[in-house]
Amino acid sequence: MIGRRTGTVVVAGVLGLAGCGVDGGGGGDGEAKGRTSAVGAPADRSPSVTPSPSPSPSPSASASASVGPSAVPVTGPDQKLATMTVTGGFAGVHRTVILRGDGTAYTSEKGEPVVRSVGADRFRELLTLLGDPALAEVPSFTRDMSARDLFQYTLTFGGRTVVTDRSGDEPALDRLIAALSELLPQN
Structure with a gap:
């Protein structure tokens, strides 16, 4: 089980590897100056990664993302x-x-x-x-x-x-x- 801080680091690392900023920016404009990657190296020194047209989030990223709660499923009246x-x-x-x-x-x-x-x-x-x-x-x-x-x-x-x-x-x-x-x- 990962903690909240570890989950944030994992998400930041995944976003950093995908070329996205943790702040939600980095929409592919190539301007990464001043931001750092997940490992602490300046983002403009890391290799450029082009995201696929419709990326699917990894299981760890989707589990740690700040998505609002959704109702649990009900399988039957006796549950x-x-x-x-x-x-x-x-x-x-x-x-x-x-x-x-x-x-x-x-x-x-x-x-x-x-x-x-x-x-x-x-x-x-x-x-x-x-x-x-x-x-x-x-x-x-x-x-x-x-x-x-x-x-x-x-x-x-x-x-x-x-x-x-x-x-x-x-x-x-x-x-x-x-x-x-x-x-x-x-x-």
């Missing part, structure tokens, strides 16, 4: 799109939400189950949050072991499980947790 369990805290919380492919959310708090419709707009929003490419960069385990009485969030989505106490800086994960938390029973 579990995301599961989040919140545990811990001083009072011993144990709350669960399961987002299903039919647009319903199964929620429970200490064993009291409730199934309700999420609503079309909220469901689309959740699918888009789940499709955020930044979630692929989130570590599987992030906890501040010295902190006490923090909630622990265990999320399963996209074939992986993430455990966090939200002590790390993970904006995509925080948005997903906030949206799923709105589905939980309110005390």
Whole structure:
């Protein structure tokens, strides 16, 4: 798994090799003075590369590009799109939400189950949050072991499980947790 900075360097390197500037310029005008290539050599000293008429991005470049999230596909009404369990805290919380492919959310708090419709707009929003490419960069385990009485969030989505106490800086994960938390029973 590559980090955000490594992904940026990979994209910059690919763009540099293709003769494009990282700043979006370099549209083939031949004026590369003042820019540097990915390896630090001035761009006007590197060999000229002519891009093909319709270049297809490499897998690493397309995965790291800053493309907005797209909704995850729904394969059936029984599909579990995301599961989040919140545990811990001083009072011993144990709350669960399961987002299903039919647009319903199964929620429970200490064993009291409730199934309700999420609503079309909220469901689309959740699918888009789940499709955020930044979630692929989130570590599987992030906890501040010295902190006490923090909630622990265990999320399963996209074939992986993430455990966090939200002590790390993970904006995509925080948005997903906030949206799923709105589905939980309110005390």
